[in-house]
Amino acid sequence: MPVPSAPRTLLLTGAAGGLGTLMRELLPQYGYTLRLLDVRPVEGARDAIVADLNDPEALREAVRGVDGVLHLAGISLESTFDKIVESNIKGTQRLYEAVRAEGGSRADGTAPRVVFASSNHAIGYTPRPRTEDGAPVVPVSTPRRPDTFYGLSKSFGEDLAQFYWDQYGVETVSVRIGSCFREPTDVRMMSVWMSPADGARLFHAALSAPDVGHTVAYGSSANTRVWWDLSSARALGYEPQDDSEVYAEKLLAEFGPLSDDNPAHRYMGGRFINDPPIWPY
Template sequence: MTTPLSSPRTVLLTGAAGGLGTLMRELLPPYGYSLRLFDQRPIDNGDAVTAELADKEALREAVRGVDAIVHLAGISLEAPFEQILRANIEGTYHLYEAARAAGVRRIVFASSNHAVGFTPRPEDGSGAIPADTPRRPDTYYGLSKGFGEDLASLYWDLHGIETVSVRIGACEPEPTTVRMLSLWLSPADCARLLHAALTAPGVGHTVVYGSSANTRLWWDLSAARALGYDPQDDSEPYAAGLIAAQGELDPRNPEHTHLGGAFCTDPPRWPY
């Protein structure tokens, strides 16, 4: 059950044609948001901008008049550094510059667990990894997410733009691997978390983990809960079937020893 805002707000949703963006296009409006959509792929919607993040003029048009931004756009897997640089690093910079020029004061940045991917995973679902654990990116992709977090910190200190950087685990309709049992973020919980990140007062620059209340959770959700996030879902109902099909995580397997999973191999492998 969602509780709509007393009056709708206009939120720019970048990456709106992607997998996560498509889910949020359906799940965020019940909270009272009017969405403006941005993606390099066309979207059949009356308030949509089709452009790349490199298009500064299109970004300026997209941010004009919005109250906040949910930034999901960019490359979501590992890629050659030049591609990551253009889409995830330069693209995020262009977005923050457009927000600064337009006076937008709140951004929710889709970071990733891969910003800390080489962090050893807990051997049990202890929820032990805090949000302030040192960054250990596992790929150029993870490196770009660390850059985005630092850029958000800079724009808070320098320009007063507040950001919640959400280190998303894996937002899918249901978990598909044993590893994902510990990182799964249900689409409904993702919408709950984004709503909390958009509306919590005085966030400055806050880094939180994004997952459901999983029984096998590896990281600490207290920073997300402090925003008002109240996750309702748990991956455990899927555990028996996934473990029967795939087996338990093996501490001798390098793909299972770190938070980033197969992204920590050379070369990185996915899906994860």
């Protein structure tokens, strides 16, 4: 278990969501004091900030004095273009503006570092590699091919992070998260699964590594069936400990192997290609 040298305050946006809830449980063991923000009340957290990403004053107050931001907030499934724009595009840009302003108010001019929850859906139309046949894994430099408006917003977020680094010196690690659940739920997910414990390890590495500029990294565990190159994540100091292969016997018995007859198996984006889950709100 890591023992930090000093307490650090971390703004966790999207704190009421599924991934946010997992990180609320796990990140404090790395020495972080969490400041929570969500558009909905956060269960069990009376001092959480309840605010929309498009409220500049609330965002400015939320980032005041923090050492870093883990940005998980926004629409995490497919939705209409207008809703995606308001939440994931405009909202993320307003968060970066608040971070930039916070850096400008500090004596050393250093803005809090951002860890941006990007997604494998930014490259969703990339064909899955046949790693079982010895094909190379997908590098972070592969051209982005978003599979939905949601994936498009994650592509935008990575470009936004690059711009705020080049223009204003705001550091970001954009983590292309696969699926972070307590265990994988189907055969495809075994290739992109990130255990919650490995998620906390990766986010901590992204927040604490020196001189990241804007770094893009894939977010998964050390899966036997992994589809993408984890070298940029490992360069941050990430050492994944889990492997989805322990679930293989159960999942293969239930679902069978991947098949190119199924469009959701042919591409990195899975069912987002042909039957994306829709944001319910």
